[in-house]
Amino acid sequence: MAFQAARGMRDVLPEEIPIWERLESVARVLAGRFGYREIRPPLLEDTKLFIRSVGEVTDIVEKEMFTLEKGDGSLTLRPEGTAGIARAYLEAGYQHKAPLQRLFTIGPMFRYERPQKGRERQFTQFDVECLGSLDPRLDAELVDLAARFFEELGLEQVEVRINSMGDGADRDQYRDAVRMFLLPHMAERCDLCRSRFERNVLRVLDCKNETCRELNRDAPRLIDCLTPDNRGHFEAVQSALTAIGRKAQVDPGIVRGLDYYTRTVFELHAPALGARSALCGGGRYDHLLRDLGGPDLGAVGFAIGFSGTLVVLEQLGLSAKVSPKLLDVYAIAADESAREAVWKLASELRSAGFATVYDVEQKSLKAQMKQAGGGAYRFALVLGERELAENSVQVKHLATGRQQGVVRANLVSVLRTMLLEGA
C-alpha cells in the first residue's frame, strides 16, 4: 500500500460507527441530564496556552505536543480539553455574566506518544468541566456523572478512587514532607522510584514493588498536612458521595500529572481489567482561570478516553450488544427490462423516507438476492416483467423469508406498516 494512516492515527470505519455513536449518545444524554451544555472549542490553540495551563515540566509539554509554526505564531493541536474550555470561558466573558458554567465537549485530542492498545496519537475524549465554583458537591457530581457513563454502557462495579492534593502551601508542605521521609532510604529503592523521586515525588508512593511498598508504610499522610479548609473540602466531597450511595476509596497514590490540579483528584477503575484498569481521570483546578488571566474561581472536571473505553467494552464482551443499523430496502431488478423501473422506484422510496439501495453492478438476480440477504437490509423488493405487467412489487422480509405481492400504489403504506410493526 502506497499510503497508510499516520502512526497512531486510525480510521473509524462505517462498521465501527454504531459503537462510536453509542458512546457519544450516552455521553450527550448523560451530560444533558446533569445540566451540562456542549461547547466546541477549536482543535488548535496558542502553544503558550498549554504551556501555561498544563505545566512546563510535564511530559505533555516537554515532548508530546503536535506544534505548527505558521507566520510568527505557534499553534498546537490540543493535547487535552481543559485548557481550551477554560480559555473559551474567559473569552466569552462567563466570569462576568454567569460564572457557574457546566460544560462538556467530545472530540479529538493529540499527543505525540508511542501508540499502544487503547492509546493513540489522535484520541477522542469526553471532557466534562464545571467552572466557577468551589462547592464540593460539584466534585461529587462529576464523579457520579463519570461513573454513570460506564454503568450506562453496562460496566458493573466501577471503582472510584479519590485523593486530595491540597492547594498551594499545604501541597508544597506535603511534598516536602514526603521528600524528607523518602530521602534516607532512596538507595534501597527501585530504579523507577529514584526516577520518580526526581520527576514527581508523590508518585513514589504509588510504587507496586514489594520492598518499596514496605518502605512506604509509614509515609506521611496527606490528611495530616492539609489546611483545615482543604481538609473540610475533601471530607465534604466524600460525604456528598456517601449521601448518594457512591463508594469512594481514598488512594494516596493518585496524583495527577498536570500542574493545574488542586484539592480533589480522582480516577475510575474497572477491576475486571487488572493492572491497567484506569477508565477516567479528573480533578479540581481551582487556579487555572486565574493563571489564564481571569478571576480566581474554582473549577473541576474529568476526561474519559473513548479508545480505552472501547477496549474495556470489548474485553468485557459488552460491545457486541450494539447492533448495526439496517437499511430499509434493497431493490432488485429480476431482469434487465426492470432496471429503469427499479431506479425510479428507489427514488420514490427515498422520497418517502426509506433508506433504499439498488444494484449498479449488473448482478444477476441471484447475486442481487445474495446482496440483499447479506444482513444489511430489512426488505428485498423484486421488480421484473411480471410485476411491471401487473403493477405490483414482490416484498420479501429478509429475516423471516416471508414474501408477498403488493400493489404498487400501496407499497409505501404497506412498507411503513411493516417497518412500524418491526416485521
Add this chain to the structure above:
RNA sequence: GUGGGUGUAGCUCAGUUGGUUAGAGCACGAGGUUGUGGUCCUCGGGGUCGCGGGUUCGAGUCCCGUCACUCACCCCA
C-alpha cells in the same frame, strides 16, 4: 524515549534443515436451481510473501536496515 514480539490472498492463519508453478478455511464470483439470499455440492478468480538492501547457484525461510502493528516500561485518556 527504552526493551521484546509479529508482518504470507479481502480476513484468520499454515508453509519442514534455504530447493521447482506459495497453500487451507472464511469471504468473493459462476454454476447445480431458465424469477429469489441464508444450508449443501462443484468449479473459479485472486499473492510486489510489509518495504529496501545483502548472503547464496537458489530466499517466504538466513543477515542488516526501514515502516507499521503489538506487548511490557516511562507517562497517561
